[in-house]
Amino acid sequence: MDIRKIMALACAVGAAASAFTACDKKNKMTASVPIVEETTAKKTTEPTTTLPVETFPDYPVTYPEIEKKASGNLYEAEKAELKGAKVASDLPEFSGDGYVTAFGKEGKNSVVFEIDVPSNQHYDLSFNILSGSTVNCRLKLGDEQLTEFRTTDNKKFTYITIYGVFLTKGKQKLEFTPKDGDISLDYLKIENNTSLSDISYDAKGELVNKKAGESAKELMSFLSDNYGKYMITGQYAYGGNNSEMDLIYRTTGKYPVIRFSNFEVPDVSYDASFKEVDAAADWYLNGGISCVSWYWKSPSEKKSGIRTEETDFDISKAVTDKDIAELTEEELRELYSKGEISRECYGLLLDIDNMAGQLTSLRNRGVPVLWRPLPEGCGDWYWWGAKGADSYKWLWKLIYDRFTKYFELDNLIWIWNGQSNSAMVDKRTFDIASVDLYFSGEKDYGSRFYEEFAAVQKFTGTDKLIAISECGSVPDMDTSFRDNAVWSFFGVWYGKYVQNEKGEYNEEFTSKDALIRAYNSDGAMTLDEYRKMRGIEPSEADTTTAPEADASSAPAETTKK
Known part of the structure; x- marks a missing residue:
């Protein structure tokens, strides 16, 4: 030194x-x-x-056998199970017959999607959401919390994607809950993930x-x-x-x-x-x-x-x-x-x-x-x-x-x-x-x-x-x-x-x-x-x-x- x-x-x-x-x-x-x-x-x-x-x-490291299949299912929010939230159709540029809103700011109201998963593999979950402020949202798979994410605040329906979620074959329930603000939820789209290999x-x-x-x-x-x-x-x-x-x-x-x-x-x-x-x-x-x-x-x-x-x-x-x-x-x-x-x-x-x-x-x-x-x-x-x-x-x-x-x-x-x-x-x-x-x-x-x-x-x-x-x-x-x-x-x-x-x-x-x-x-x-x-x-x-x-x-x- x-x-x-x-x-x-x-x-x-x-x-x-x-x-x-x-x-x-x-x-x-x-x-x-x-x-x-x-x-x-x-x-x-x-x-x-x-x-x-x-x-x-x-x-040993273990997990279900993965079978990759192309998929692209869309689930309209207004057709899902609603817990406290309500269907509306006043906003422009929504999909289907309407969208779900009136979630409130207490984090109690939610939408439950029943999805049919074609195979054991990783999927990208995309939500079409409109919000006037940044809102924290919770996503549960069955009884377990999957993740949390934040919305945009641009007052336009915007695609928000959660990448690489592993889902097992069969019927599953996804529950979407805004935690601290009201938003408008149009639909959920599920597609097979292709980015893990990157x-x-x-x-x-x-x-x-x-x-x-x-x-x-x-x-x-x-x-x-x-x-x-x-x-x-x-x-x-x-x-x-x-x-x-x-x-x-x-x-x-x-x-x-x-x-x-x-x-x-x-x-x-x-x-x-x-x-x-x-x-x-x-x-x-x-x-x-x-x-x-x-x-x-x-x-x-x-x-x-x-x-x-x-x-x-x-x-x-x-x-x-x-x-x-x-x-x-x-x-x-x-x-x-x-x-x-x-x-x-x-x-x-x-x-x-x-x-x-x-x-x-x-x-x-x-x-x-x-x-x-x-x-x-x-x-x-x-x-x-x-x-x-x-x-x-x-x-x-x-x-x-x-x-x-x-x-x-x-x-x-x-x-x-x-x-x-x-x-x-x-x-x-x-x-x-x-x-x-x-x-x-x-x-x-x-x-x-x-x-x-x-x-x-x-x-x-x-x-x-x-x-x-x-x-x-x-x-x-x-x-x-x-x-x-x-x-x-x-x-x-x-x-x-x-x-x-x-x-x-x-x-x-x-x-x-x-x-x-x-x-x-x-x-x-x-x-x-x-x-x-x-x-x-x-x-x-x-x-x-x-x-x-x-x-x-x-x-x-x-x-x-």
Whole structure:
């Protein structure tokens, strides 16, 4: 590591103190950066395991045999079963004898279509809907929620299609319910889906950072080689410990491969940061994969926070056209003192350098990292996306260039979690595209994630791996393979999504049976299988003599979701 870069890290506290004399001791800009450890650790085969309650058999990936047949049935809404809604014919350009309206705004009235499905296969369901405002609509197949979608607000009958819905042969009931507004529903049209075959798993796995280290290259190659063959299991851990990981093992007999965590720029003490860094390193050195997110508390001297409403920070005031990514701390401080970059810009840079110090510690221990900064960049709920796509893209590029060029962090596999084509950053600055999936009204993982997978691949291209960086419930392997939506990996959020206040497994979002079946599915890759495939499988003696974890320690509840 260049000595000037070590000095840049060490000088961060001095820069902050001189530039922000009005800040109190709790202001994060005055914090020093973590100590950079220069030792390189070797990977060990000793596991950190706990005893499972019981073991389970392997579950083969199974789903009904698919028989593709051309079809195109149209079902008029006015001829369906109406629950509270009424037939009308005042509007122009409707089909049949009328349309259905008077749904109300309480989400109680609905239309039930009885459909005759010709064969087991995937279908596209299209609704012809007129609405004067954006209305959320729920679709149920029998007694189970299928999906939710939103209408347009153009006051014209508009075709809204839900792609790739798997239906079984025979008579089925589809119930359509507007949840929060009135609309006019003309008809439902069902056609066989032809777009599933467009999904590809041919990503080459070449890292965008051409100077990436061997450990990062090897990990990316492994992910690419197994893309579409397995879904790699993952779980978020809170507070620098593995209570969630151990709970998964006690419940399913299997550990997840990926330990997800969040790094922060500390306000005062670095103890929590050191603990998180150590936990991420240990998980990798014990044979797993570490993924690190950055939910960034804004560098505001008055009101710091992650969510837009929690902070007064304005990212648009930080944007500059100056080439600052490779400047030393001294050069940056000079630009700030002369007023050539803003307080907001300088604050961002101090935090970026601080985070670089934590990731450098991992690099120096030989740890490759799945690196996910600026999550959910398409929305305005976090400050980094609150001022639009241009500011978000500028910040992403600044982080990428400073980490790869200035700090020479060659251990990062970059995950872009923008979630929308509107927030698409330069494809030369990320390796994996990911989405966060939380759906209301569904306990276990539903079957409606094909659309998300297909949409992301459409705007990122087939050369990028696609993954679920966050979810509220564990994916169902059978439906994922059936729907040709085999994500590279998934990560279930911590807190209530997996664990209750007593440290016991919480079935509110994923039933215990669904969790067991997912982790023991032939379609899922778990830690024991990953170690074996990578040639780092621990011995049987190591596994059986491992200490049992303390099940009584539950993590603090998240306020994120």
